[in-house]
Amino acid sequence: MSDQAIVEKLKAKFSSAVLNVVEHRGETTVTVEKERIVEICTFMRDECGYNLLTDLCGVDYLGQAPRFMVVYNMYNIDAKQRFRLKVPVEEQDAKVDTVSGVWGTANWHERECWDLMGISFNNHPDLRRILMPADWEGHPLRKDYPVQGPDREPYQGRVS
């Protein structure tokens, strides 16, 4: 099944929830409503064969609204195909429903996304920090978090 066919299938089933379809360098990215992400991911797994969630991460587009995107890179092991879904997340309501019930592997990816990007996941079985210490404050991968650390003098040399 081509990417196009999957987009058509998604649109037929979740017409109102598909917000945007972009193709770049031969890869299709579909943005969907975050309220229906679990439903859509279940559909992708059961009806389109995307049985492996390769990766899940957050992206911070500071200065734009909505500020965050949560990105789901998935793979169909039988058809050897990739597909990408994204959901927009507002800064004031930085919460998404967990997909760890759809793919078990999402568990740690979502913990990492919470830890580094500060996007929390509803109904997650074990939402703790994973890479940073348990008592760390702040979320380092946010764009407004300084690269030299929260309480250090900014680096005076070249940062580029």
Added chain:
Amino acid sequence: MAFNTETMTINMGPQHPSTHGVLQLILELDGEVVQKATPHIGFLHRGTEKLSEHRTYHQVIPLTDRLDYLAPMSNNLGYVLAVEKLLGITDQIPERAKVIRVMMAELTRLKSHLVWLACHALDIGAMTVFLYCFRERENIMDFYEKISGARMTSNYFRVGGLSADLPEGIEAEIRAFAESMHGHVETYEGLLTGNKIWQKRTQGVGIISKEAAIDIGLTGASLRASGVDWDLRRDNPYSGYEDYDFVVPVREECDTWARYHVRLEEMRQSARLVLQALDKLQGLQGAPILADCPQICLPPKQDVVNTIEGLIHHFKIITEGFKPEPGEIYQGVEAPKGELGYYLVSDGSPRPLRMKIRPPSFVNLQALPQMVEGKMLADVVAVIGTLDIVLGEIDR
């Protein structure tokens, strides 16, 4: 009289020789049986993804060396392929660069698997094979040093090609080594496969079914030992892998024994691939190693030191970098540990807006609790070894 039983919680790591780095496991034991295993990671977190957002695309390459430090060139390869895809120059990479990349990636796979076998065997009581594996690994380290200048942090690949061509005479050395590798693998097999203790420590240990393995996201040899016939080199080929002849080993037993056999066979196949790459290189002597993209690739060092135009060109690329069109791509490669992926987002500036690394070890480690819970404590060590984790890329 009723026995009063209670569980005991013990701490394994982060300073423990069999955790292969700074991995901490909290184990809840009932006698010798593991009731619950909780991995704690992050002790080696260096903020690679954050740092990459503050560097130009070329400056990120050395950071990738330090992810899976047992297989630096595989990390380099995934990253440069991702940037090339983002730039849309994938089809402009010269043939010679592609062949050398494949050759180095396969030597890297051998190098990584040698460390895996050595440490895995040492952990569960077979010491001899460790010394043999490290002897062979030393050869690959020497090639690394001659080719890239460094034994571990190679930083050899560039966006668009390679940083330098191969030094003179190295092909013959690599060929001799790759030809000897088959016999070496036979030696390891001779030391382990027929060994009763090795069999008892690996057969039926750390079982994970096909469905559970896919659900938890296992990739690479661990997934192939659970009966899934999938290898990115063959199924989504990159860097010219479609032109090589190799076999993807698959086993159905789902245990440590099966993973051992899959990786041993991968070592034989890697040696074959290296030889095939060397054959291809013979017809590509003196061919270019960098794409003809002056906006992206650094000029030859000769020009930089001898001509003012070359110097300016070099200076411009180093100080300003290059600006990929806004967009996002994902590139996965078959690293020794599994699928290594880079998800890159560009906003049109010379630095990545976001670089997400999908490290295979991070995801594979997640399978550890379900593989050891209900099993003996001694099997935890075997399972850590068989998952072939490297904390450098787990913690990033």
